[in-house]
Amino acid sequence: MSRPISEQVLLRVHSYLEAIGLEMTPEQSLQALKLVEDALVQQSLEPMVFAMSELPRRFPLPPIPLPPAFPPLERGSIGYGDGL
Amino acid sequence: MNESAPSSAPGRQPPAKRPNWRVHAQLRRLCLALLVVGQTGLGVYVMVSVLPYHGGKLVEQGLIVLFTILFAWISVGFWIGLFGFVIRRLGGDPLSLMSRYPESALAGGVLGRTAVVMPIYHEPVSRTLGGLRAIYQTVEKTGQLEHFDFFILSDSRDPEYWLNEQAAWYRLCEELKAFGRLFYRRRTLNMHYKSGNIADFLRRWGRRYRYMIVLDADSLMEGETLVRMVRLMEREPQVGILQTNPTIVNGQSLFARVQQFANQAYGPLFSTGLAAIQLGEAAYWGHNAIIRVEAFMRHCGLRRLSGPGIFGGSISSHDFVEAAFMGRAGYEVWLEPELAYSHEESPPTLVDELTRDKRWAKGNLQHLWLLLFEPRLRLAHRMAFLNGILSYVASPLWLAFLLLATLETTQLVLWPINYFPDEPSLFPLWPEWRPEWALGLAGGTLFLLFFPKVLALLDILLSGRKREYGELGAVGRSILLEMLISALLAPIRMLAHSRYVIEALFNVTLRWAGQNRSEETGWLDAIVNQAPGTVLALFWAGFALWLDPMFFYWSLPVAVPLILAAPTSVLLSRIQLGQSFRRKGFFLTPEEVQGSRLLEQLDGHDLPQAHRAPQSAFVQAVLHPVLNKVHGAFARRHPQGAKRKRIEALRAHCLALGPTSLNRSEIALIAQHSETLEWLHRQAWCSSADQPWGKELDQGFRSSLSSRNW
Numbered sequence: 001m002s003r004p005i006s007e008q009v010l011l012r013v014h015s016y017l018e019a020i021g022l023e024m025t026p027e028q029s030l031q032a033l034k035l036v037e038d039a040l041v042q043q044s045l046e047p048m049v050f051a052m053s054e055l056p057r058r059f060p061l062p063p064i065p066l067p068p069a070f071p072p073l074e075r076g077s078i079g080y081g082d083g084l
Numbered sequence: 085m086n087e088s089a090p091s092s093a094p095g096r097q098p099p100a101k102r103p104n105w106r107v108h109a110q111l112r113r114l115c116l117a118l119l120v121v122g123q124t125g126l127g128v129y130v131m132v133s134v135l136p137y138h139g140g141k142l143v144e145q146g147l148i149v150l151f152t153i154l155f156a157w158i159s160v161g162f163w164i165g166l167f168g169f170v171i172r173r174l175g176g177d178p179l180s181l182m183s184r185y186p187e188s189a190l191a192g193g194v195l196g197r198t199a200v201v202m203p204i205y206h207e208p209v210s211r212t213l214g215g216l217r218a219i220y221q222t223v224e225k226t227g228q229l230e231h232f233d234f235f236i237l238s239d240s241r242d243p244e245y246w247l248n249e250q251a252a253w254y255r256l257c258e259e260l261k262a263f264g265r266l267f268y269r270r271r272t273l274n275m276h277y278k279s280g281n282i283a284d285f286l287r288r289w290g291r292r293y294r295y296m297i298v299l300d301a302d303s304l305m306e307g308e309t310l311v312r313m314v315r316l317m318e319r320e321p322q323v324g325i326l327q328t329n330p331t332i333v334n335g336q337s338l339f340a341r342v343q344q345f346a347n348q349a350y351g352p353l354f355s356t357g358l359a360a361i362q363l364g365e366a367a368y369w370g371h372n373a374i375i376r377v378e379a380f381m382r383h384c385g386l387r388r389l390s391g392p393g394i395f396g397g398s399i400s401s402h403d404f405v406e407a408a409f410m411g412r413a414g415y416e417v418w419l420e421p422e423l424a425y426s427h428e429e430s431p432p433t434l435v436d437e438l439t440r441d442k443r444w445a446k447g448n449l450q451h452l453w454l455l456l457f458e459p460r461l462r463l464a465h466r467m468a469f470l471n472g473i474l475s476y477v478a479s480p481l482w483l484a485f486l487l488l489a490t491l492e493t494t495q496l497v498l499w500p501i502n503y504f505p506d507e508p509s510l511f512p513l514w515p516e517w518r519p520e521w522a523l524g525l526a527g528g529t530l531f532l533l534f535f536p537k538v539l540a541l542l543d544i545l546l547s548g549r550k551r552e553y554g555e556l557g558a559v560g561r562s563i564l565l566e567m568l569i570s571a572l573l574a575p576i577r578m579l580a581h582s583r584y585v586i587e588a589l590f591n592v593t594l595r596w597a598g599q600n601r602s603e604e605t606g607w608l609d610a611i612v613n614q615a616p617g618t619v620l621a622l623f624w625a626g627f628a629l630w631l632d633p634m635f636f637y638w639s640l641p642v643a644v645p646l647i648l649a650a651p652t653s654v655l656l657s658r659i660q661l662g663q664s665f666r667r668k669g670f671f672l673t674p675e676e677v678q679g680s681r682l683l684e685q686l687d688g689h690d691l692p693q694a695h696r697a698p699q700s701a702f703v704q705a706v707l708h709p710v711l712n713k714v715h716g717a718f719a720r721r722h723p724q725g726a727k728r729k730r731i732e733a734l735r736a737h738c739l740a741l742g743p744t745s746l747n748r749s750e751i752a753l754i755a756q757h758s759e760t761l762e763w764l765h766r767q768a769w770c771s772s773a774d775q776p777w778g779k780e781l782d783q784g785f786r787s788s789l790s791s792r793n794w
Contacts, residue, residue, distance in 0.1 A: 008773045008782070015781060016769060020709045048778075049770040064713045067254070067263035071233065076290020078283050081383035081413050 009036045009051045016055060021062050031058055105179050109363040109464070112167075116361055119163050124156040127528065131155075134522045136496060136515035143492050150485040157478055158532050160471075161354070165536030168357030169543055177360050181316060181326070182422040190315045195231040196294030198314050198374075203281040205239040205274075207301040209252045211686075215304050218685035220260055222307030231314070233293070234262070237281050238270040243752040246270055247701035247715060254714045270718070272756075278370070279386055279402035290381050300371035304333065304682045306425030313374040313423065324380065324415025325407055327366060327373040328426035329355040333675050333683060335430055337604065338665060339437075339656035342569050343430035345562055345671035349553070350540040355421040364416035365464035370403035372426045376415070380406070383413035391453045393591045394446060401447025404472055405454060408465035425682065427675075433605045433657035434573065435613060438580045441476075445584035448472040479581030486642060490624070493635045537563055552674035562670050572652050575645040579617045605657035607650070614649035621646030699785060702751045703743050705761065706777075707785050712765040719758035735760045739767050742776025 039047035332344035625643035768777035
C-alpha cells in the first residue's frame with residue numbers, strides 16, 4: 001500500500017533538508033509540516049512540485065562553499081631541448 | 085652545456101662541496117664492465133666445452149650467442165647486488181647526494197614552491213585519494229605545508245570513476261580544510277598517456293612551481309621525505325631529477341606480500357649498487373621523484389617517434405626518456421636509496437603484473453629507437469635504455485635458447501652422429517659429453533641468480549635490520565619460500581614477456597588500462613589465461629621424456645612451473661592466504677613489524693565515497709544537493725545548436741525513464757553540462773514517488789543519507 005501524499009511530501013522535504021545539512025530543530029519541523037499543509041491546500045501545482053519549489057523560501061538553506069578546483073593559470077610551455 | 089643548463093638554474097641555498105663524481109662513475113663502470121666481461125667469458129668458455137661439438141654446428145653457435153647475452157645480463161645483476169652489499173657494509177656511498185648533507189645541514193632555509201601531482205586513471209578512488217590524504221597530513225605535520233600544493237590529475241573516461249573522484253576530492257578538501265591547496269583537474273582529451281597528463285598540468289601551472297613531486301596512484305610518501313627532497317634540490321641546482329627508491333608496502337594477497345618482501349629484503353642491495361654505478365646519471369622511474377620544473381619544461385618535451393611500427397607515435401614509457409633528456413641538457417639525475425619513507429604498492433596478482441608488463445614491454449622496446457638514433461644522449465642513459473629493453477627481450481632470448489637446446493638434443497638422439505659437421509675433412513670431430521661441466525655451469529648460473537639473495541640475508545643480519553623483519557628463522561624461511569615462488573613464476577613471466585615482445589614488434593594495439601588493486605584471480609580466468617603455456621609445457625616435457633630421460637629432468641624446472649601456472653596464479657592472488665602467511669611470520673616487512681604512520685593513516689580512515697553508497701555516482705550527482713553543485717562547478721556551460729538539442733532530449737529521456745536508461749557516454753554527456761545537471765536535480769526532487777527518480781529518492785537515497793556515504 002502506497003504512502004499518503006502528505007507523508008511522501010514530508011519525507012521528501014526532510015530528505016532534502018538533511019542532505020543539504022540543515023539541522024532539523026522543532027521549529028524547522030513545524031515549518032516543514034506547514035509547508036506540507038500549504039502544498040496540499042493549494043491547487044495550482046502538484047503538492048510535491050509546490051513543496052520543493054517553496055523550500056528555498058521557507059528554510060534558511062546553508063550555503064555550499066565550493067573550493068577552487070584549481071589555482072589561477074600560470075602557463076608554461078613544453079620545449080624539446082632543441083637549442084642544444 | 086647550453087646556456088639554460090644548471091649553471092644558471094635557480095639555487096636558493098649554498099651548495100656543499102661537490103665531489104667529481106663523473107671520474108668515479110667512469111672508474112666504477114669500467115670495473116663493472118671488466119667483471120661482467122670476464123665472468124661472461126669464463127661462462128662462455130665452459131658453455132662451449134659443454135656443447136658436444138664445441139660450437140662446431142650452427143645450432144650450437146646460436147646457443148652460444150644466446151647464452152653470452154643472457155649470462156652477461158644476469159652477471160650485471162649479480163655484480164650490482166654485490167657492489168650494493170659492499171657499499172652498505174662500508175657505511176654507504178660517500179659520493180651520494182645525501183652524504184653531502186648531514187641532517188643538520190639540510191634543515192632550515194626557504195623551500196621552493198612545490199606541486200605534488202598525482203596522475204590517476206580509473207583507479208580505486210578510496211585507496212588513491214586515501215594515500216594522498218596521508219601524504220598531505222604528514223606534510224602538514226612538518227609545518228611546511230604552505231610551500232606545497234596538491235593536484236589530482238585525472239585521465240578517467242568512465243563517468244562513474246570521475247564523478248566519484250570529484251566527489252571524493254570535495255570531501256577531502258572539506259576534511260583536510262584544504263580549500264585552495266588541494267586541486268582536481270580532469271583532461272577531457274587524454275593524449276600521450278601519463279606524460280601527456282603531466283605536460284597538460286605544466287602547460288597550465290608550470291610557471292607557478294619551482295619543483296614538482298610526481299606520485300603514482302598508489303604512492304605513499306612521508307612529509308619529511310618530501311621536505312628533504314625539496315631542500316636537496318634547493319642546495320643542488322644542477323640536479324634536474326631526484327628519484328627515491330620506493331619500497332613496496334601494503335600487500336594483502338600472497339603475491340603482493342611476496343613481492344613486497346623481496347623488494348624490501350633484496351631491494352636495498354640492488355638500489356645501492358645501481359645508484360653507485362649511475363651516480364648523477366640515474367634513471368627516472370616515473371613517480372616518487374622530485375623534478376626541477378623549469379628544466380623539465382624546457383628540455384623534456386616528448387616528440388612523437390618517427391620510426392616504423394612501434395617506433396612511431398607517442399612514447400608510452402616516458403620516464404627513462406625524460407631522464408635521458410634531462411641528462412642531455414646538462415642536468416644531473418640522482419637515485420637516492422637513503423631517502424626513506426617512499427612507498428608504492430605491488431599489483432595484487434600475477435595477472436595484474438603481467439597486464440602491466442604488457443604496457444611496459446612495448447614502452448621499453450620503443451626505447452630502442454631513441455637508443456640508436458636520439459642524438460647527444462649520455463652513454464649511461466643509453467645503457468639504461470638497453471637495460472630496460474633487455475628486461476623484456478631476455479625472455480624471448482631464453483625461450484629461443486630452450487628451443488635450440490631441444491633441437492640440439494633431438495639431433496643428437498635421433499640423427500646419426502655427424503663426424504664432419506663443417507666440411508669434408510681427414511680429421512673427424514668427435515662429439516664429447518661433459519655432464520659434470522654442464523652441472524657446474526647450471527650451478528654457476530644458479531649461484532649468480534640466488535647468491536645476491538643470500539647476501540641480502542647477510543646484510544639484514546649485519547646491519548641490524550633483522551629487528552625490522554621479525555624472527556630470524558622466519559626471515560630465512562621467507563627467503564627460501566620466496567626463492568621457490570620466484571622460480572615458479574620465472575617461466576610464466578618468460579612466456580608472457582616473450583608474447584608481449586612479439587606482439588609489440590608486430591605493433592598490436594595497446595590498451596592503456598588502470599591497474600587492478602584489489603581483486604583476486606578466479607579459477608576459470610587463470611585456466612584460460614595460462615592454458616597455452618600449460619599445453620606447451622606438457623607437450624615439451626612429454627617430448628623430452630620420449631627423447632631422452634636425462635633431457636626430461638633438465639626440462640622440469642621450466643615445464644613444471646608452466647604446468648602449475650593456473651593454480652600458482654590463483655593461490656598467489658588469495659588475500660586470505662597472504663594474511664595466513666603473515667600471521668605465521670612469513671614475508672613480514674619493517675612497516676608491519678615496527679609500524680608505519682603512513683600506513684596507519686591509510687588503513688584506519690577510509691575515504692567516504694559515492695560507490696560505497698547504494699546508488700551510482702551519477703545518481704548521487706543528480707540527487708545530492710551538495711554534490712550536484714560540486715559536479716556542476718566542474719561541468720561546462722550548455723552548448724548551442726544540435727548538441728544542445730541532443731542533451732535536452734537526453735535529459736528528458738533520463739527524467740522519464742530514470743538513470744538506468746542511459747549508457748556511459750550519455751551519462752558523461754549529461755554530467756559534463758552544468759545546466760543539465762541542475763535541471764535534472766530540480767526535476768528529480770519534484771518527481772512523485774512512483775516515478776523512477778522518485779523511487780531513487782525515497783529508497784536508495786534516504787539510506788545513503790543516514791550513513792553519510794557520499
